[in-house]
Amino acid sequence: RLLAEVYDSWGRKQQVEPTLRQGLRLAPDNPELIADLGQHLLQAGKVDDAEAAAREALSIDATCADAMLLMGHVLLRRGDIQGAQEQALLCLAADASSRPALHLLCAVKMRTNPFLGLWWRFAVWMGRFGNTNTLVIIIGSYVAYRLAAQLLHDHGHGDVAMLLSILWLALCAYSWAAAGLFHKMLKKELAAVRLRDF
Numbered sequence: 001r002l003l004a005e006v007y008d009s010w011g012r013k014q015q016v017e018p019t020l021r022q023g024l025r026l027a028p029d030n031p032e033l034i035a036d037l038g039q040h041l042l043q044a045g046k047v048d049d050a051e052a053a054a055r056e057a058l059s060i061d062a063t064c065a066d067a068m069l070l071m072g073h074v075l076l077r078r079g080d081i082q083g084a085q086e087q088a089l090l091c092l093a094a095d096a097s098s099r100p101a102l103h104l105l106c107a108v109k110m111r112t113n114p115f116l117g118l119w120w121r122f123a124v125w126m127g128r129f130g131n132t133n134t135l136v137i138i139i140g141s142y143v144a145y146r147l148a149a150q151l152l153h154d155h156g157h158g159d160v161a162m163l164l165s166i167l168w169l170a171l172c173a174y175s176w177a178a179a180g181l182f183h184k185m186l187k188k189e190l191a192a193v194r195l196r197d198f
Contacts, residue, residue, distance in 0.1 A: 001020075001023060001032065001033055001036055003019050004016045004019040004020045004023070004036060004040070005036075007019060008040070011132050013040075013044075016040050017037065017040055017041075020033060020036055020037040020040060021037070024037065029060055031057035031058070031060045031061040031064040031066070031067050032057075032064060032066045032067075034053050034056050034057040034060070034067070035053065035054065035057045035064060035066035035067040035069075035070045036066065037053050038050040038051075038052075038053025038054050038057065038067075038070045038074075039066075039070055039073075041053060042070065042073055042074060042077070043127060043128060044128060045128050047074060047077055047078065050070065050073075050074050051071070051074045053070065054067055054070040054071040054074055055071075057070070058071065063094065065091050065094060065095065065098065065100075065101070068087045068090050068091050069087065069088075069091055069100050069101060069104055071083075071087050072084045072085075072086075072087030072088050072091075072104045072108075073104060073107075075087065076104070076107060076108060076111060077124070081108055081111055081112055084104065084107075084108050084111075085105065085108045087104070088101050088102075088104040088105040088108060089105070091104070092105070106182060106185045109185060110182055110185070115178075116178050116181060116182065119174065119175065119178030119179070119182075122175075123179075145164065145168050148164060149161045149164050149165055149168075152164065
C-alpha cells in the first residue's frame with residue numbers, strides 16, 4: 001500500500017495498479033488494499049470497477065472506513081447524493097475527525113450547490129489526468145486562448161477577442177473562488193469537531 005502511495009505521489013500512475021494487485025496476491029482478503037485499488041480505478045474513471053471493489057471490501061469488513069469512503073465517492077459520482085452522504089456520516093460516526101470523511105461530506109455539499117457543483121464536476125474530471133497532465137492541459141488551454149484572441153484581434157474582431165478575454169478571466173476567477181470556498185467549507189467542518197477531555 002505504501003509503495004503504491006509513493007508511486008501515486010510521484011505521478012507514476014501506471015505503476016500503482018500493478019503494485020496494488022501484487023499486494024492483493026499476497027493478502028487477497030485485505031479490505032483496505034481492495035479499497036485502495038478501487039480508489040485508483042475511480043480516479044482513472046472506471047466507476048463500475050471501483051464500485052465492485054468497494055462492494056468486495058465491504059463484504060469482507062462492513063466497518064472498513066476506506067471501503068465506505070470509496071463507496072461514498074462512487075455513489076456521489078453516480079449522482080446518489082443521499083447514499084454518498086450516508087457513507088460519509090457512517091465514517092464520521094466511527095471517527096468524527098476523519099479528514100477523508102469530512103472531505104466527502106463537503107464534496108456532497110458542493111455537488112448539491114448549483115454554483116459550486118459545476119466546479120466540483122470539473123475538478124473531478126481534471127483529477128483523472130494526474131498533476132502533470134492537468135498542468136499541461138491548463139497551460140495548453142491558456143496558449144489556445146491567447147492564440148485565438150490574437151487571431152481574432154488580427155482579423156478585425158477586436159470585440160470578440162475582448163469578450164473571449166473577459167470569459168477567460170471569469171473562468172479563472174470562478175475556479176479560484178470555488179476552490180477557496182471548498183477549502184473554507186472543509187475547514188469549517190473540521191473546526192466543528194471537538195475532542196472530549198478524559
